[in-house]
Amino acid sequence: MSQIRYTKEHEYVRVEGGEGVVGITEYAQQQLGDVVFAEAPPIGKALKRGDPAAVVESVKAASDVFAPVAGEVVAVNSEVESTPGLINEDALGRGWLFRIKLADPAELGALMDESAYADYLKTLG
Amino acid sequence: MRYLPLDASDREAMLARIGVPDISALFADIPADKRIEGLLDMPLAKSEMAVEREMAAIAGRSLAAGSVPFFLGAGAYRRHIPATVDHLIQRSEFLTSYTPYQPEIAQGTLQVLFEFQTQVAALTGMEVANASMYDGSTACGEAMLMAHRLTRRGRAVISGGLHPQYADVCATLARMAGDAIVRLPPDLTASEDIAAAIDGATSCVIVQSPDFFGNPRDLAPIAAAAHAHGALVIAVFTDPVALGALRSPGEMDADIAVGEGQGIGNALSFGGPYLGLFATRARNVRQMPGRLAGETVDAAGRRSFVLTLSTREQHIRRDKATSNICTNSGLCALAFSIHLTLLGAAGLRRLANVNHANAVRLAERLAAIPGVEVVNSHFFNEFTLRTPRPAAALIEALAERGVIGGLPVSRLLPGAGLDDCIVVASTETNSEDDRAAFARALADCLG
Numbered sequence: 001m002s003q004i005r006y007t008k009e010h011e012y013v014r015v016e017g018g019e020g021v022v023g024i025t026e027y028a029q030q031q032l033g034d035v036v037f038a039e040a041p042p043i044g045k046a047l048k049r050g051d052p053a054a055v056v057e058s059v060k061a062a063s064d065v066f067a068p069v070a071g072e073v074v075a076v077n078s079e080v081e082s083t084p085g086l087i088n089e090d091a092l093g094r095g096w097l098f099r100i101k102l103a104d105p106a107e108l109g110a111l112m113d114e115s116a117y118a119d120y121l122k123t124l125g
Numbered sequence: 126m127r128y129l130p131l132d133a134s135d136r137e138a139m140l141a142r143i144g145v146p147d148i149s150a151l152f153a154d155i156p157a158d159k160r161i162e163g164l165l166d167m168p169l170a171k172s173e174m175a176v177e178r179e180m181a182a183i184a185g186r187s188l189a190a191g192s193v194p195f196f197l198g199a200g201a202y203r204r205h206i207p208a209t210v211d212h213l214i215q216r217s218e219f220l221t222s223y224t225p226y227q228p229e230i231a232q233g234t235l236q237v238l239f240e241f242q243t244q245v246a247a248l249t250g251m252e253v254a255n256a257s258m259y260d261g262s263t264a265c266g267e268a269m270l271m272a273h274r275l276t277r278r279g280r281a282v283i284s285g286g287l288h289p290q291y292a293d294v295c296a297t298l299a300r301m302a303g304d305a306i307v308r309l310p311p312d313l314t315a316s317e318d319i320a321a322a323i324d325g326a327t328s329c330v331i332v333q334s335p336d337f338f339g340n341p342r343d344l345a346p347i348a349a350a351a352h353a354h355g356a357l358v359i360a361v362f363t364d365p366v367a368l369g370a371l372r373s374p375g376e377m378d379a380d381i382a383v384g385e386g387q388g389i390g391n392a393l394s395f396g397g398p399y400l401g402l403f404a405t406r407a408r409n410v411r412q413m414p415g416r417l418a419g420e421t422v423d424a425a426g427r428r429s430f431v432l433t434l435s436t437r438e439q440h441i442r443r444d445k446a447t448s449n450i451c452t453n454s455g456l457c458a459l460a461f462s463i464h465l466t467l468l469g470a471a472g473l474r475r476l477a478n479v480n481h482a483n484a485v486r487l488a489e490r491l492a493a494i495p496g497v498e499v500v501n502s503h504f505f506n507e508f509t510l511r512t513p514r515p516a517a518a519l520i521e522a523l524a525e526r527g528v529i530g531g532l533p534v535s536r537l538l539p540g541a542g543l544d545d546c547i548v549v550a551s552t553e554t555n556s557e558d559d560r561a562a563f564a565r566a567l568a569d570c571l572g
């Protein structure tokens with residue numbers, strides 16, 4: 001059973017075993033508009049929580065994607081690098097960016113769950 | 126209102142705030158021997174007429190490129206620039222406009238850049254070129270940084286045939302970026318083994334052709350060796366006219382092509398402003414520095430131009446931009462484009478052939494002088510002479526005889542053991558009389 005957690009910067013991390021799948025949220029992709037470019041971090045890179053990890057670029061803006069939790073990058077979604085529009089089509093599914101080996105699962109506690117994130121979005125109007 | 130608003134206590138407060146002891150500490154990066162202490166030794170006032178007379182006398186001591194037989198190249202080339210070029214670039218729409226910050230309103234400027242990019246891409250055999258950089262050396266340094274981003278490696282191998290000032294710019298940028306460079310020793314005869322210097326940590330190899338000493342180089346085997354290690358090849362040229370005669374960097378499998386564009390459309394102008402050319406493969410475009418004009422259609426379906434992929438640039442990406450460059454050498458690029466358009470493909474080839482033929486005639490004349498040797502087995506319009514006397518003194522002696530005979534290698538590579546070498550360039554501007562004058566003066570100096 002996987003659990004999903006969110007950041008205030010609109011990244012998600014879906015926990016599967018000891019690993020987390022990271023991407024940007026449905027809200028983030030709507031705000032960005034058509035994504036034309038996505039760059040994942042190099043495999044093997046050790047990230048601290050909050051490190052700039054990936055880049056997502058739309059016709060309107062370029063945004064850094066920050067590591068929601070610390071850990072080592074173990075896989076990247078090469079499909080989304082060649083077809084960035086997957087982020088618009090399926091942000092939480094095929095639009096994932098990279099997979100991270102969790103250094104400290106306790107960090108997840110600092111992130112929002114689905115309902116907390118939904119409440120947070122309401123405060124953004 | 127006071128004209129000099131700062132007093133000593135203001136300055137002290139500002140220095141204390143930024144944590145430096147005195148104003149001279151702000152200039153610590155400038156070597157001491159390059160700084161002027163105190164005031165220049167100049168008279169306080171003279172009449173306008175007296176100043177003009179004195180300046181004219183000083184100017185009269187110079188040997189100007191256009192007034193004497195001139196064979197200096199080594200990165201900057203004297204060319205005949207058609208009068209049309211100067212006439213057109215002085216139109217105020219071009220002459221007074223700055224890099225477009227509200228780009229789409231400046232359709233003419235964008236179209237010029239688009240045409241320029243198209244020409245540079247065709248000339249270098251690449252798929253995409255940017256709207257230009259400041260000069261060849263900074264384009265070279267930017268290419269190295271781009272290779273570091275693309276390969277996620279930080280060690281560049283620099284050929285011993287690369288222009289020493291280009292290599293210096295790369296070394297400075299690498300030092301600031303915390304990267305490493307492997308600088309091969311000066312390579313007079315293009316005999317270095319670049320492939321042996323490439324390994325799995327190499328980001329790129331930077332190779333110039335024709336090289337600093339005038340040797341054309343086959344980049345294809347170097348590219349094969351580099352690509353086998355996952356490294357990129359940066360092809361450098363200092364005279365774009367050479368591309369009218371030689372295989373293009375793209376044909377030789379280079380990944381990035383950079384060079385100095387001054388040699389088409391732009392005068393020597395005492396060293397600047399010049400024009401950096403920068404081209405690469407389409408797959409690398411996201412990591413390319415600089416501005417990029419693109420072609421599109423407007424709402425009514427009409428052909429129009431935009432600045433594209435701007436998210437690479439500093440005004441959007443800030444500290445994560447591909448480069449600090451947020452402009453380009455617009456007017457120099459325009460001059461390049463007009464001159465190249467006037468030449469056309471056939472004209473460029475003919476110009477290149479004339480350059481080469483003149484250089485061959487010159488080399489034959491000079492090699493006939495006892496003790497003088499042409500080092501190169503092949504060359505385009507520039508070659509290296511070995512002379513029986515130290516080259517620097519020989520160049521001075523030639524200048525006393527009214528001939529600018531080239532660049533003594535020791536001036537850019539002191540201590541390299543090449544004190545008897547002169548890099549000599551010849552373009553279409555050199556006449557038979559010029560060559561005869563050079564040969565006569567050189568024989569006289571050595572006689």
